[in-house]
Structures are given as C-alpha cells and as structure tokens.
Amino acid sequence: MAQDYFTKDHEYVRVDKDIAVVGVTTHAQEQLGDVVFVELPEVGRTVAAGEAAAVVESVKAASEVYAPLSGEVLEVNGALEGNPAMVNEDAEGAAWFFKLKIADVGELEKLMVRADYDAFVAENS
Amino acid sequence: MSMNSQGRPTTPFAGSSKDAGKTVQSDTFSGNKGLDLEEALIFELPDNLDKTGVDLPEPPDIASRLGGLERQDVPGLPGLSEPEAMRHYVRLSRKNYAIDMGVYPLGSCTMKHNPRLNEQVARLAGFADIHPLQPQSSVQGALGLMQILADYLLELTGMAGVALSPRAGAHGELCGMLAIKSAHDAVGSTRSVVLVPESAHGTNPATAAFMGYKVKTLPAREDGTVSAAAVREALNDDIAAIMLTNPNTCGLFEPEIVAIAEAVHEAGAYFYCDGANFNAIVGKVRPGDLGIDAMHINLHKTFSTPHGGGGPGAGPVVLSQALARYAPLPYVKREGDLLQLVEELDAAVSDGNAPLGRLTAFHGQMGMFVRALTYMLSHGSNGMRQASEDAVLNANYVRVGLRDALSQPFGDKPCMHEVLFDDTFLKGTNVSTLDFAKAMIDEGYHPMTMYFPLVVHGAMLIEPTESESKATLDQFISTLQALAHAAKSGDLERFHTAPVHAPRRRLDETAAARRPRLTWQPPALDEAAE
C-alpha cells in the first residue's frame, strides 16, 4: 500500500516499499500557472535529498524540483516532455516526474504527511 | 520545488470573462480595418524568390576561387521591390507603440524623447563611415569624440576612469564586476560572495553567478531601502562586492548609501552600483562622491539614445581610482598632439594598467557615443540638471495625482524619477495588475513596468521622464484614476477583454512556449511537424 509524503518545497513522494514516485503537488501547479516545459533527470543518476533533480517551467516562472529523498533515479515520466500540460491536469497522478530507489528510508521522517502539508499550505497562503 | 511565481495569466483566456476568448468575425472582406492593416510575412508573399529590390551591375564572369565550396542549395530568401519593401515595413511599423506617439511610462527603462539632431549627427560620414581598424592617424576626430565623451562621463560621475566598450547595460555590469574581480585577484584575494538586494534587476545576480560568485540576498527594509546595518551584518571577509541600484528599483534614493560604501570598503569589498537610474541624479550628486567603485551608465536611458525596439544599447562603465587600472582594452589616451587608442596588453601595462581583457571586438557603440554626446552638448550642465529635476518632479506629480486612487507599498513619500504602486487597491476586484495594464493600452497609453521589482506584489512602476508636459500628465493621471474607479466598481469587462483597441488582442504566451515556432515554415512542413 503506497503512502504519500510531502515537502515544504511542494513535492510529493508516493512510497511503495523502497520505491518513491516523485512529482509536484496540485497546489504547486496552481501557483506555477500553465506549465510549458519539464526537464527530467537522467535515469541512473544518484541524487541526494534536497538536490535539484528536475525543472518545471511556466511562461513567467522557472522552478527547480528537488529530490525529496536520496536515491537512484530508476525511471522518468517521458510523457511530460511532450505534454507538459499534464502537470496542470493531473499533478498528483499521471504527471509524476521520476521514480527513485530510496537509499535511506530514515529520511522519510523529515517529510510531512498529507494533513500536515495541507495545514502548511493553508498557513502560507 | 523552488517557487518563483509572479502570478500573471499567460493565456488570453485565463481569468477573463466568458466571451473574452470568442472569435470575433472581422467585419471587412480584406481583414483590414481602415488604417489598421494586416500584413503577411515576407515568406508568404508569392513568387518572390527570383525578385530583388536592389539594382546591381552584372558581375564579370570569372573562374571563382571559392575552394570548391559554392552554395548549391536554395536558401529560401524572398526579395521585394523597393515599393513593396517600403510598404511592408511601414505597415508593420504602425503596429508598434512608440515614445513619439504617447506616454511610455516604463519604470526603470527611461523612455525619454530621442532628439533627431542626434540621429543626424550620428550619420555624418566622419562618424558613421569610418572603419574601426583604419589607421589611427585617419580617425583622430572619432578618437576625439570618445575622449570628450569619457571626460563628460567622468565629470558627471566624479570617478577616476571609464571603459567605453561595453555594448549594453548588462555588458557594462559584467565589465564593472570583472574589474572588481581583477582587483581581488591582483592581491590574491579569493572572496566568493556578492551581496545583492532582493529588489535588484535580474542581471545583477545573473552577472555575479556567471563569474562564479555565490549570491547572497540582502533584505530590504519596510520602506524599500537597504540599511547600512543590514549590510554591515552581512559583510565578512568572504564578501567580494555589493551590487546596489541607486536610485533603487522602488524609485528611492538609498539614504544610507555613504555609510554602506564606508562599511563595504572597511570590509575590503567593492561597491558596484547599477546605474540604470542615473538619470534621476545627473547634476545633483556624483556617484564618485558617494563612495561607489564601479557603475555602468545606460546611454540609451540617461542620455537619450533610442531604444530601437530592443537595442542597440551602450553601457560605458565608470571606475574608481582603485579599479581604473583594470579597465578593459581598448582605451583612448592623449600622446602629445595625437590621440591614441591603446589596444595591446603590453602598451597598457607600460601605462601602469592591468586590463581585465577585452569584452568585444573593436571599440564599443560609436553610434551611441555620438548620440549621447550630442545630447549632452545640447543640454549642457544646466540642462542636464534641469532634466533630472523635471524627471523627479514629474514622477512626484504622478505620485500625488494617483496616491488616493492606487496604492503604494511603502507608504506615501517623495520618490525619485519613478513611482511604485502595488495591487492592494485591486484587492477583491478580480482585476489584476496585468488586466489594469492592458486596459491602459485601450486608453492609448503604453503600460507601466509590471511585476517588477519582484519584492512588491503586483508591482506597477511608473516613470514619466522629463519629456512629458504637465497637460499630458494631467490627462494620464485622470485616465488612471478613472480606470482605478472602474476596477473598484466592478466594470470587469473593460479589464478582462482588454486590449480591444490594439492590432492584436491578448496573445497566448503559453501556447507559444509549449510548442515553440521560432521560424516560418511552409504550411505543408508545418503540418507534418504537428
């Protein structure tokens, strides 16, 4: 059973055993506006938690997507590159960015669960 | 994810009322509307690949010496006869707004009148029809002009040295920062951080980062200025420089600038001043007297050279005594009766200099030097000071005229040459800064600078310049008052559909970026690429 976690930088992490699916939250895509470009990491790259791993751009904003956890990039969602609008349509579903093989499950403790993230968003908007 | 959202819709339909995106049937057969004429791309006009609008003598038949590399393909460049070309580009020109047509109050961009004497003088053969590499003995007049311009800039800024060659403001900024880095390098200092206030132009952090510096952001005070205490706090022996815009991008003169300069120098760092707003203070105060080490001057802002729809600019840099010797090649110096252009490292070193290198081929934007100097001679010392005073007077007149209708982020107090408003007055109206700006287009005005500086939500930065009359400003003010009133009274249609009286309605920037079409393709090819 997958469990969702969130970062203060508005990434979500869907964890199933030692695999994490990473994307940006629905709230994040609303803030960005119409997404026009997504740049994904190379498969096989090892990233550290907090490291810039992808880029998401709207017309007037460019944002880094940070790796929420350390690990190796197993797979990227190539569909996003041809159809960046998916991020606006289904940010927390079909528009995932990349999958990580989690190096240290202990890092999950630093992330928020959904209720905490919702409260965090409410507080900061 | 790091957020850098500026909250502005980028499709024509976002946030608009329901019929904003409706295709309106053109009510003429031609698609033209009187003086509003549609014009195709030159590539779409038929049968022009064999045509030319330039008469040339027939070249003699010779055995070519092109090394067997003659071009075989057809590049696909259409030609137009002279009347066709003239009409094509004149029609296009009429789709532009321009200073010569009306108020162009772009804050920080300084859209002042461009005197036509400058254009005439710049076209004199002795300035326009001379080559940068013809013998120096044959270009003494041109070198003389560079020397006089340099002297004028030094007198106006109170600095020790000047580098004329940077081709634009950002290029000048790079030049000034490279001089600072060279000065650090010369004493073996490896300082790695540059302080930049959060209200700075984007070029500042971009320039520092290009040179390998880490950028540390300085917070602004509640009144939009930088405090000497905050600078002192941020300074340490790893800080190479501070980059400060003065007057700043909120339109305010930094009141603690002298104390900031002293603190920066005490800490062994240098003070770079972004001179984009120098036009507010020419003849009122000299940057050199404030303790600034390097400052670029946008000749196309302060000294009236035309913006040309996006360049060419010119960005000479003035340097303090400590930095003057690092100025890039080339530079002009007097050698007896002759002026000499120093182009070689060895010659510069024997002058006691240590040039940071070369930033461009040749000697800089001569055409802009001529225009700027012509402006300076026309205005003179008294006129230049009066121009600064009038620019500040006009901005404050707009401030007072609009302070009740709009809202100011830092309270109501005197500004310099530009006045900053925010979107607080639009709160709850469902009208955004962007909508407000587009409605100004329908009223016959170019919008002000929007969403800059980034530190102010929904920023609107208005710079009227000294070129506007009181009557023009009165009309501008009353129009903006009326628009603010319309927004507050729920007249949404006016804003969400705007502009309707322009060659185009709002353009879909999202579509442009999602699927970039950057060159014209024949329709068949274009479809194949879908």
Add this chain to the structure above:
Amino acid sequence: MRYLPLSPADRKAMLACIGVAGIDDLFADIPAAQRLVDLVDLPAAKSEFEVAREMSLLAGRSTSAGSVPFFVGCGVYRHHVPATVDHLIQRSEFLTAYTPYQPEISQGTLQVLFEFQTQVARLAGMEIANASMYDGSTSAAEAVLMANRITKRSRAVISGNLHPHYRNVIQTLAHHSASHAMVLPPQPAGEEAISDTIDGETSCVVVQFPDFYGRIQDLRPIADAAHAAGALFIVVVTEIVALGLLKSPGEMGADIVAAEGQSIGNGLNFGGPHVGLLAAQQKHVRNMPGRICGETIDAEGRRGFVLTLSTREQHIRREKATSNICTNSGLCALAFTAHLALLGQTGLKKLARLNHANAVALADELACIDGVEVLNTSFFNEFTLRLAGQNARDVVETLASRGILCGVPVSRLEPQRPELDDLVVVAATETNTAADRQSYVAALKEALQ
C-alpha cells in the same frame, strides 16, 4: 531648453500640488554633504545649430571610407546600404519603441524579429536563430558558453585563424568564469591540425568561415572530428554576405553559428553598433542566450508574435539564467532584415559574386607587384598579402598618408607574433571601382620601391 516641456510656471504649480517648497525637497534623501550645490564643470546648453557645427568639425577630422580608395575589412565591411533601409530604421515606431514586452502593441517589432530569425536560420543553414546579439564577437563568446552548458564540459578549442578580437573576448570570459579556451597558433598559410586537439573533454570547436585571413576550407572533417568526440561545432562568420555564394555552415555540420551581420543593412560605424547573429539546431533552444520571438495566436485566434522561452533569461532565472544578456540589437536587426528582404536570395547572390569578382581582380593586380605575395589560394572578398621584408604597419601608414586605406596590418591584432608583421589583410567589396584598385596598385608599388 528645447527638450523640456515644463515651463517655470508649470514647475511652480506642480511643486505646490506636491506640497513641497522647492525641488530640493524632493532630493532630500541625497546626503547634504554630497549634494551638488553648483553645476558640474561642463559647458552650458547650446542651440541645435551650435551643436551641429561643433560635431561637424569633429567629424571632419576623420577620413571617411567613402572619400578614398578603401580596402579595410577584418570583421567590418563597407557595403552599400539602400536608402530605404535608413528611412525605415528612422520610423518613429521602430526607433523610439522599447523591447516588445507588450505584444499587443509591438507586433511591428515582433514580426520583424520573426522574419529576421527565419532569414538568419536559412542563411546559416540552421533550424532556429535568436532575435540577435550585441555583435559577432559577443555572439561567438556566448556560443562557447552555450556549448559548455549543453555538453557539461568546459574546454573549448579555438582555431588560430579566428578573428583575434573574437578570440580575446572568448578568452576574457573563459578566464573569469572557470572555463578553458585552448587557442591554436595562427596559420595564415599552412594547415591547422585542429582535429588532433579534440578529445573527450572538449566542449566545442570554434572555426571561422571564411577565416580571418580570408581562406575558405571545407569544414566537414572538423565537424566530424568534433562530433566523434561528443563536442559541438561552432562556426563563426564575420562576413555574412559570403553565405550568398558559399555553402552554409549548417550544410557542413555546424551545431551553432555565431556571426556578425553588419554587412547587411548596417554601416561601418567605427565598430558599433552592429548586429550579432546566433543560429542553432532546434534541440539546443533552451540553452540559447538572448531574446527569442515565437509565433502564437491572440484571443480572437489571429496569428501574432511574442517574446518566448523567457524562463532562460535573467529577469526570471536571475542567478541561474543562461546569460546576463538583456538586450539584443533590435534596430540593427531591422536594418539587416529590410536590406535582406530587398536583396532576396537573387540579389544576395549577385552581391556576393560582385564582391568575389572585385577581390579576385584586386588580388591578381596586387600579385603582379614585386615583393607582394597573395597567400590565399581560396577566398571570398578578403585575402592576405605578404610584403616580404617589410613592416606591414608602416606600409599601411604610408599608403594612408597618400589617401589610400589599403587594409589591416595583422600585427595590429596579433602584436605578440612578430612572424606575422609582414602581413596585410585586404578586403574588396561592390563599392570598390577599377580606379580604386589602380590607385592602390600604383601606391603600393611606389611604397615598396
């Protein structure tokens, strides 16, 4: 003062409206100790005719190219610019507009840029081009930085036959940005062994076409060697008219073309303003610096143009921008586009043939002089002379004193290489006449005796 609309009465009324006693109250934030009391020490305002007279006198102290036999090139070329072009760039709507950030009322400038980008891409044989750069040298330097970003490598290999100023600009930026530019020695006559210097660390190879000495070589082998090592191939063109007659860099394998566009539409201007061209393959667009114009539609579905892909740029990316550049050379780009639209490919080719024919004739005439050797076997409108046993700088000065501007001594640009002291780079364009050539030949003969 003729540029200032406010009258003394206006000023007084406005100050009263603002609620201050005098103008200096508005400058109160300037520290009193530094505020200027007196005027700066410069002359007072002058009338239009006084300024015109003063500037005319200054202009008269230089020898203009049109007044003498003129054969100077090396990156800036004297071509005829049609009168229409100068009229168009002085249209108020083009001259006095800002960067087209409000596309609804800037479609004129934007459509010109879209035409410009298409023309530049086609001329260079590339897929896309940006809306122009400051000039050719900064365009070349930005091309190197772009290649470094794309390849994530930092060692550029620079041909020794690249224009020395261009090389210096690349070296200056490399020196201050922790990248490396490996420059080969100049080879005015021999072959450059560029391919041998390319390795797995090389980000790009930069070659000029035709090169600084005027020579034309097939670039395909160098392109192949660069690509085999995973490096990009950058071709620099300083005389863009050459591409009317010569194979495009794209056809020979260029990944990026950085060029000076001055020759089309723009005068000599003592070196500026000019217009840098930058073209590339579509896949590299997001690493391209500078402004880019793109096609889109408006709210009524009509075609229009906007500046696009601006997230690359400094005003959004700030310290992560592809470049700190925030201007192009808009008006010079308009001059380029209007002139090229007048020429068309037919006129451009004819213009290029005229240039080549004039240069061939001049080379043959000069080669007959004792002590003069033409180094080039191939060239377009520019070639290199060896004046055996002479200091070329002195010869050029001598001819200048006789009213002939005969070329550029290589030592002016390569002062550290005494072996090049006897070389002169000579250019001929459509503006030169047979009489110009005869004066040149006669004067050079005399100077060498």
